[in-house]
Amino acid sequence: MSPTLFSLLLKEQKLTTWEVFCVPYTATGRRLAQETNNRRLATVGLGRTTFDRWSSGTWFGRPRGEAAQILERMFGHPVDVLFAPAPDADEPPVAMGSVAAQVGSRWPTSSLLIPAGGPAGTWEISGRHRLDGTSAAVHLLSVTKHGDEVNPEALHQDAQRDLEGFLRPARRGFLVGVEEHLDNLELYVREAASARRAARPGPQSTGALSIPSAYLLDDLTYGILWALTQLDDGLLADDQVLDSERHIISTYLSLPRSAPSQFLVDLSAAGSSWMGSAFCAQHIEQELAEASVVPMFWTREQSGEEAAPWLFFKHKLDYLQTLTRFHSSSTQTVRVFCLPENEIARSERYERVLLLLAIALMERLGIRVRVIPKPEYAEVDGVALVPGQRAVVANWVRAPGGALWAAGSTSARGDLRTYASAFADAQRNDVLAGASDPAGRLRILSGYLGLDWGWLTSRCRSLGEYGVAGLVRPRSRLLTVEALDETLLFLGKLTSD
Secondary structure, eight states: OOOBHHHHHHHHTTOOSHHHHHHHHHHHHHHHHHHHTOGGGGGOOOOHHHHHHHHTSOOSSOOOHHHHHHHHHHHSSOHHHHTSBOTTOOOOSSOHHHHHHHHHHHOTTEEEEOOTTOSEEEEEEOOSSSOOOEEEEEEEEEEEEETTEEEEOOOOHHHHHHHHHHHSSSSOEEEEEEEEOSSOEEEEEEEHHHHHHHHTTOOOSGGGGOEEGGGBOSHHHHHHHHHHHHHHHHHHHTHHHHHHTTHHHHHHHTSSSBOOBGGGSOOOHHHHHHHHHHHHHHHHHHHTTTOOSOOEEEEOOOSHHHHHHHHHBHHHHHHHHHHGGGOOSSOOOEEEEEOOHHHHHHSOHHHHHHHHHHHHHHHHTTOEEEEEOOGGGTTOOOEEEETTTEEEEEEOTTOGGGBSOEEEEEOOHHHHHHHHHHHHHHHHTOTTTTOSSHHHHHHHHHHHTTOOHHHHHHHHHHHHHHOSTTTOOOOSTTBOSHHHHHHHHHHHTTTTO
16 A cells, blocks of 8 residues: 555655644644634644544545645645555555554554654554553564564664664553565564563664564454553553552451442552452452352353453452362362353454453363353352352442442342352353363353354464463563463363364
8 A cells, every 4th residue: 555645745854753743734824824814723733643643644534624724735735635645656665554454444442553754653452341441652564474483674774773762662562563465464463572672782683573473463462462451551550549549458358248439449440440359359268268068150251351350360360279279079160151142242353262261261270161141141240159058249340330349248048049040040051061171161162252263272372382471461560471371371282172
């Protein structure tokens, strides 16, 4: 795809950054306001995101109104010409516009903004319902695949210097290797921090910047990157608040019932999820401390966005490990997920991958997962049921009334019968009932979620062998990828089963 005339003129006139471009843009608007007696021209602003889209070289649409008038005066061409492919323009070494278009069309929660002065820009990532979204720096590189790695093509001096400048800052960033084929692009991702460590004291050769081919950007790697970056950045933003407000959890643990409002503390979506999940885990452990009967668990997660904390929150993994005390050669705990078909149909493929990974993690730990498809069970409480004795309620996913969590415990016979009935129905209508082992259940689940089992297990094996940390690693002390790596390898070993 050829770059637009506008993007080329920005390069020629050295106006490739938003800060530099806004000076003549604003001045031109003021001059036009005086000439045309249109005061609005003097106050036309320009956001950084809008400029990045204009300058990306692939603007789908045209600036209108006063903005169009200003651009036409600045460059001497109608906007239809400015934002059309430039005549006789050479293709850039990396098809930046094509990369942005491919990422945006395949994953609607992603947007690559690469200004005309690229190949560096911004990767904007948005959440759906439970995550707030975030952004990271991004740098595109032309690469060629050699065996199990892709290697950058030789860089000229200015490009090498630009790459060194991109890798130097401590902020989160990603290298995106672009391998061009006749009919498509293959994209490979490596976190800048990983590349920076490999290239110390400075990237003297492109060999230090190779990217494992296992880091191919697809629904597996994108789902992991999408969830982890949002959780990580949200928790880092809340780090001081979470540390200073830890006493809230211990305070409410002493109460028989609790449902504190999310307005109790000022937290991001990730921080609220962490606090609600941390409380519920401790609440269940406390209430089951004396249990002698094997409990059954019902969990409310229905999407990859909701299930992602199982993969990354350290305390959730500790919680699952604690509950293995109920496992023996003859018993195991059961955990029920309600996954209605309509919810699955609304979910993106990468989110369904995350959901399967979370369930695979549990099966790896010896937990027997059941899946009930009936939508009428979607709002059943998150609960640990000790049959005939006690039901420990612990909701933090979609907690009612905007609460951080809703928790309590009941031994009322009516309540116990209601929960027992739901578990019995889950057993009768279990989507995974046709298999007696984890491999069989996960294979059935893969089909139910619309995922190709062969592709999934093969990709998990290759990614697990390299580890997730080189792709994207957490910076918050509250997160980990160790259990995810083990789950990927666990799934990868099921390839031939």
